[in-house]
């Protein structure tokens with residue numbers, strides 16, 4: 001019997017191991033390591049944790065990590081100048097500008113300034129367009145990680161009824177595209193969806209990406225469904241206590257009915273970072289014209 005709990009942390013660790021081996025092979029051929037630049041503007045505490053984790057994972061996988069920490073009052077022009085400098089830097093294969101940006105900065109124009117072949121987040125319109133039309137680009141890390149976990153559990157996703165809750169450009173929409181590419185029948189549900197519990201009850205695959213703590217209740221889950229919880233909601237506890245992380249799904253309730261379910265933490269989050277490294281590895285190979293067997297995994 002496989003466990004119901006999908007161990008994204010262990011899965012991601014195995015991926016990072018393989019990516020590290022491939023990065024070593026790349027370095028032997030190219031004479032340099034794959035390089036990832038991470039730009040953080042301001043000091044959002046949650047962002048700082050992710051940026052630190054990304055830096056460590058990058059270095060552990062045998063890649064070069066370039067970190068740029070800019071003050072919260074950085075101007076749009078200064079940020080665009082840095083992005084342009086990174087676009088031109090041959091040691092940099094991937095560029096990630098940590099979102100959200102402070103309010104005075106325009107995220108869309110910053111993303112638009114990143115060279116699409118270095119856009120390892122897959123957020124540039126060119127990469128969104130390639131995903132939508134079947135071209136070779138970069139796929140956003142979180143949805144790609146979710147698809148890997150789903151295929152690992154279910155094998156072929158063809159003909160499965162999938163419901164994605166949430167329609168963000170970063171998760172919901174690309175997730176739906178990827179499921180469609182796997183020949184699932186896809187419904188995108190959102191805040192205006194009528195009878196959401198009934199829509200979810202039809203699903204063989206539920207992907208929750210709304211950012212509302214424990215919104216999806218256990219009795220919404222069809223018995224035997226696979227549940228992927230993308231939410232990371234911080235619940236503050238008393239003074240001096242660490243915030244608790246919960247997903248968008250009521251884990252205890254959903255676990256009783258689901259065939260498999262991702263926990264928070266330890267589910268989708270670690271996959272996001274592993275796929276970021278995978279995308280960086282792919283970017284490095286494409287930029288150097290070196291063939292990477294398979295899909296880099």
Ligand SMILES: Nc1nc(=O)c2c([nH]1)NC[C@@H]1CN(c3ccc(C(=O)N[C@@H](CCC(=O)O)C(=O)O)cc3)C=[N+]21
Nearest residue numbers: 049050096097098099100121265266267269270272273
């Ligand atoms: N340009 C950009 N690209 C991103 O990919 C991006 C971003 N901006 N802004 C913020 C979000 C969030 N994100 C996470 C990555 C890993 C975990 C992760 O590893 N989470 C651990 C727990 C970490 C903790 O304890 O806080 C887990 O779920 O087990 C979480 C969240 C990437 N993001």
